[in-house]
Amino acid sequence: MKIVHDHARCQGFGLCQQAAPSVFRLDNDGGLHVKPGDSDIAPQDEEAALAGVHACPLAALSIADT
Amino acid sequence: MPAPTSASSIDLFSDDVLRDPYPSYAELRKLGSCVWMEKGGYYAIPTFDAARRVLGDHRTFISGEGVGLNQLGNQSQRGTIIASDGEYHARLRAVVAEQVSPRGLRSMTEEIQAKADGLVASLAGRRFDAVPEFSRRFPAMIVLNLIGLTEDDAPAVLELANDSFNRFGPETSPRTFGSLGDPLAVFKWAGELVASGRLRRGSLGDAVIQAHRDGRIPAEGACALIVAYLVGGLDTTITALQQTARLFAEHPGEFEKLRQTPALAPSAFVEILRYAAPLHCFSRLAAQDAEVDGVKIARGARVLVLFASANRDASKYPDADRFDIARNPIDQLAFGYGVHGCPGQGLARMEVLAILTAMARHVKRVELHAARRWLNNLIHGYETMDVTFN
Numbered sequence: 001m002k003i004v005h006d007h008a009r010c011q012g013f014g015l016c017q018q019a020a021p022s023v024f025r026l027d028n029d030g031g032l033h034v035k036p037g038d039s040d041i042a043p044q045d046e047e048a049a050l051a052g053v054h055a056c057p058l059a060a061l062s063i064a065d066t
Numbered sequence: 067m068p069a070p071t072s073a074s075s076i077d078l079f080s081d082d083v084l085r086d087p088y089p090s091y092a093e094l095r096k097l098g099s100c101v102w103m104e105k106g107g108y109y110a111i112p113t114f115d116a117a118r119r120v121l122g123d124h125r126t127f128i129s130g131e132g133v134g135l136n137q138l139g140n141q142s143q144r145g146t147i148i149a150s151d152g153e154y155h156a157r158l159r160a161v162v163a164e165q166v167s168p169r170g171l172r173s174m175t176e177e178i179q180a181k182a183d184g185l186v187a188s189l190a191g192r193r194f195d196a197v198p199e200f201s202r203r204f205p206a207m208i209v210l211n212l213i214g215l216t217e218d219d220a221p222a223v224l225e226l227a228n229d230s231f232n233r234f235g236p237e238t239s240p241r242t243f244g245s246l247g248d249p250l251a252v253f254k255w256a257g258e259l260v261a262s263g264r265l266r267r268g269s270l271g272d273a274v275i276q277a278h279r280d281g282r283i284p285a286e287g288a289c290a291l292i293v294a295y296l297v298g299g300l301d302t303t304i305t306a307l308q309q310t311a312r313l314f315a316e317h318p319g320e321f322e323k324l325r326q327t328p329a330l331a332p333s334a335f336v337e338i339l340r341y342a343a344p345l346h347c348f349s350r351l352a353a354q355d356a357e358v359d360g361v362k363i364a365r366g367a368r369v370l371v372l373f374a375s376a377n378r379d380a381s382k383y384p385d386a387d388r389f390d391i392a393r394n395p396i397d398q399l400a401f402g403y404g405v406h407g408c409p410g411q412g413l414a415r416m417e418v419l420a421i422l423t424a425m426a427r428h429v430k431r432v433e434l435h436a437a438r439r440w441l442n443n444l445i446h447g448y449e450t451m452d453v454t455f456n
Contacts, residue, residue: 011163012167013168013415015397018332019396031169055397057397057407
């Protein structure tokens with residue numbers, strides 16, 4: 001499972017981080033960092049990843065099958 | 067076998083229903099997730115999952131033909147940020163995305179917190195009308211500053227923004243076209259503003275004018291964009307503050323929870339919006355034949371997404387009619403969802419959190435002695451609220 005982040009839609013609201021801080025982190029400039037970056041989400045983080053994707057009110061996050 | 071279309075004769079825009087729509091919403095949710103509204107000639111979406119799906123499918127359920135319920139309003143909206151689609155819509159969003167994002171608003175954080183604290187401290191121990199003194203004053207200060215204006219512009223702006231949301235209503239409601247004001251007045255005012263050059267450098271308003279100068283948007287687009295952020299940024303947040311005062315007066319135990327644990331403020335914010343959404347609905351047009359949970363919708367049909375009803379859907383939020391500031395419903399739909407999701411929600415969050423924090427600090431108990439509702443087609447707020455901040 002990989003997270004797809006639509007940069008154009010993202011406004012740094014941070015609900016993804018609020019829902020799943022183990023996967024999503026906003027830096028001080030409001031830029032989004034997804035752990036572990038370009039690699040697959042670890043199985044134990046999948047539930048949190050889905051919660052974060054679901055939480056985005058602008059639908060700027062989605063899941064891609066690898 | 068496709069589900070039979072449930073139908074209802076409820077008039078969602080009658081005085082009685084506007085006064086308290088929640089029992090009607092519950093009735094609609096019992097009928098299903100897509101209900102044909104006989105009196106209005108549109109489909110209502112009262113449940114959470116279906117509402118979110120319709121909002122998320124912006125290619126099927128488009129905004130470019132207007133998001134209201136009357137032809138005149140919808141025609142005149144077309145091309146504005148709220149009523150456009152695709153690449154042009156994305157371009158409009160991009161013009162001020164930076165200024166209105168939490169990152170862009172960072173420089174206003176201290177000012178917002180200081181102003182909230184100052185206002186609430188000045189009201190503590192007093193009895194006052196919360197509509198002008200509390201709910202209008204604060205958002206006007208903040209939004210005007212953001213746009214690049216000053217607080218002196220507040221009376222004019224509030225007057226001009228006043229009836230905008232009524233114009234999204236149905237043809238059948240006397241409220242929709244009943245305003246005495248000139249619907250174009252706010253655009254004329256914005257045009258003069260753009261021409262005046264008095265918008266503060268670096269402000270959101272200035273960014274919009276720059277985008278026009280750079281050829282990214284036409285002149286009418288620049289005016290419309292400024293109007294959109296003014297109108298969108300005022301009555302909605304104003305109403306959220308009214309509902310905050312009302313809910314804490316009616317649920318003193320919840321206010322006490324906030325006083326004891328101010329860290330509950332972010333959760334309280336989304337619960338206030340879930341329980342008492344300021345803006346109740348917007349419509350979409352089906353751009354092609356579609357289906358919502360088995361109910362067939364023909365191309366060209368109007369679909370009204372009921373955010374406030376979806377927020378009380380018990381299949382999504384257990385015990386949905388209970389106001390619980392610890393619930394933390396972060397996916398509530400008062401800001402909409404998807405590509406048209408409210409771009410100002412970062413600012414709204416900053417404003418309301420600052421007020422909640424200030425209330426937790428300065429106010430022991432909120433009392434509501436009397437209130438009169440303001441009946442508006444989309445916004446569910448008050449004309450007057452006799453309040454004491456003890």
